[in-house]
Amino acid sequence: MNPFAIPLSYSLRNLWVRRMTTFLTAMGMALVVYVFAAVLMLDAGLRHTLVSTGEHDNMVVTRQGSATEIQSSIDRGQAAIVSAFPEVASELEPQASRETVVLVNLRKRSTGKASNVVVRGLDSTGIAMRRQVRVIEGRQFRPGSEEIMVGIASARQFEGLGLGESVRFGGRSWTVVGYFDGGRSGFDSEVWSDGEILRQSFRRTNYSSLVVRLMDPSAGDQFAQRLADDPRLPLKAKSERLYYEEQSETLSRFIKILGLTLTVIFSIGAVIGATITMQSAVATRVGEIGTLRAIGFQRQAILLAFLAEAVFLSLVGGVVGLAMASLMQAFEFSTTNFQSFSELSFGFVLTPGIVLQALGFSMVMGVLGGMLPAWRASRIAIVEALRAA
Numbered sequence: 001m002n003p004f005a006i007p008l009s010y011s012l013r014n015l016w017v018r019r020m021t022t023f024l025t026a027m028g029m030a031l032v033v034y035v036f037a038a039v040l041m042l043d044a045g046l047r048h049t050l051v052s053t054g055e056h057d058n059m060v061v062t063r064q065g066s067a068t069e070i071q072s073s074i075d076r077g078q079a080a081i082v083s084a085f086p087e088v089a090s091e092l093e094p095q096a097s098r099e100t101v102v103l104v105n106l107r108k109r110s111t112g113k114a115s116n117v118v119v120r121g122l123d124s125t126g127i128a129m130r131r132q133v134r135v136i137e138g139r140q141f142r143p144g145s146e147e148i149m150v151g152i153a154s155a156r157q158f159e160g161l162g163l164g165e166s167v168r169f170g171g172r173s174w175t176v177v178g179y180f181d182g183g184r185s186g187f188d189s190e191v192w193s194d195g196e197i198l199r200q201s202f203r204r205t206n207y208s209s210l211v212v213r214l215m216d217p218s219a220g221d222q223f224a225q226r227l228a229d230d231p232r233l234p235l236k237a238k239s240e241r242l243y244y245e246e247q248s249e250t251l252s253r254f255i256k257i258l259g260l261t262l263t264v265i266f267s268i269g270a271v272i273g274a275t276i277t278m279q280s281a282v283a284t285r286v287g288e289i290g291t292l293r294a295i296g297f298q299r300q301a302i303l304l305a306f307l308a309e310a311v312f313l314s315l316v317g318g319v320v321g322l323a324m325a326s327l328m329q330a331f332e333f334s335t336t337n338f339q340s341f342s343e344l345s346f347g348f349v350l351t352p353g354i355v356l357q358a359l360g361f362s363m364v365m366g367v368l369g370g371m372l373p374a375w376r377a378s379r380i381a382i383v384e385a386l387r388a389a
Contacts, residue, residue, distance in 0.1 A: 018281065025273050025277045026314075026316040026317040027320070028269070028273045028274075029316075029365055030316075030321035030324065031266065032270045032365065033318045033322060033325070034324045035262060035266055036267075036321075036361055037321060037350070038325050038348065039259025039262075039263065040259075040354045041329070041350050042255055042259070044348075045346045046255065046344075047245065047252060048184070049185060049345075049346035050186050050346075051241055051245050052185045053182070053244040054241035054243060055131060055241070056240075058129060058239070059211070059212050059213075059220060059223055059224070060209055060238055061074065061082055061210040062235065069099070069208045069209040070102070073206045073208065074098075074235065076205070076207070078233055079096070079098050079207055081232065082227065082235070083212065085227075087214050087219045087222060088213070089214060090215075093125075095129060096212045098195060098210055099121060099122045099126055099195060099207060099209050099211060100202075101118060102119050102202055103116045103119070104116070104117055104169040104191075106161070107159045109157060109158060117154055117191055118189065118191070119169070119191045119198065120190050121192075121193050121195035122192060122195050123143065123194070132182060132185060133180050133185075133187055135180050137178060138178030139178045142177075142194075143194050144196070145194060146174050146193075146197060147174065148167075148174045148176055148177070148191050149176070149177060149191075149193075150192075151181075151182055151188040152179055152181050152182075153332070153345035154189055154190065155176075155179055156345075157345065161176055161191070162176065163176055163178070170201030171201055195207075211240065224237040247337065251335070267361075271365050272369070274313060275370070277313070278306065278310050281306070281309070282376055282377045303378035305374075306374035307371065307374040310367065310369055310373075310374065311363055311366040312366075315362060318361070321362070322359070325350065329347065329349065329350055331348065332346070333345070333346055333348070
């Protein structure tokens with residue numbers, strides 16, 4: 001007989017014998033794991049939405065010191081110089097999109113309250129450079145017209161953005177002529193119009209940003225350095241993916257801090273619940289513990305058996321919590337992006353890394369909740385245990 005090993009079936013059987021208590025404790029842990037996993041999934045969904053907005057071979061050029069396109073300004077001469085850089089791809093003309101980004105205030109369908117929406121003014125080159133975007137209903141806006149096409153998330157959320165409807169901003173009335181799908185990217189939360197007409201409407205002569213496609217995606221650093229070395233250009237360049245990833249940092253930090261704070265508070269209750277459950281199990285099985293010690297099992301074996309029981313209990317809760325959290329992938333979340341101060345829609349994304357983190361977190365709760373009762377069980381004297389039996 002191995003004095004250091006009690007079969008795992010012993011621990012599993014005891015959980016089944018106390019199945020009502022096991023169920024209630026596991027559900028408490030499941031709720032904590034659900035909150036923990038949901039927070040991580042929401043953050044992953046935010047990052048996925050914004051990172052997928054960028055193309056790997058596109059560079060975003062903005063003014064030095066600006067954090068977003070909305071704060072940036074590039075004049076026409078600067079845009080022409082950058083478009084002529086040798087790293088920029090060309091198909092009859094340079095693959096450069098001169099874009100203007102403004103915020104307009106529209107009412108939400110669900111609440112009637114106003115919120116900011118990004119309106120992006122661009123041309124056919126800019127649309128073609130966003131490979132993940134496709135028109136799913138209606139058509140693209142006509143150049144030089146007061147027409148707009150709307151991302152599917154914005155169409156669902158805001159009044160006046162239905163197909164064929166008109167919405168007023170910038171002193172003009174704009175007609176919705178199409179819906180586009182940005183492939184669950186940040187573009188889904190935008191409205192697109194003709195760039196020149198949008199600049200006229202808001203009395204602007206400069207662009208907000210310049211998006212260029214590189215001939216060689218690996219030439220991004222070279223392009224950025226050429227831009228930094230040119231004294232005529234107080235501009236900076238970042239890969240489009242990196243640019244949009246940085247746009248998620250502030251909101252991502254807020255989600256994590258708020259969510260993980262709630263998780264820690266709830267987990268304390270779950271650990272206390274597991275401790276009470278395991279203490280009760282020890283109290284009702286004192287005679288059983290004495291018998292195990294009498295037939296040769298040492299203290300370490302008793303401790304590990306009860307600790308394994310607590311870990312199994314937490315894993316049940318972890319699996320159930322993950323199953324509940326996975327259902328959140330069917331829902332979409334909308335909030336204000338603190339970087340751009342505009343409405344952004346994104347979903348919950350469950351990744352293998354989140355699954356491992358959630359199960360690991362549940363096991364930690366099991367160990368913390370079961371350690372004290374397991375240690376107490378291992379310290380019960382044989383004589384005292386057999387007398388109690």
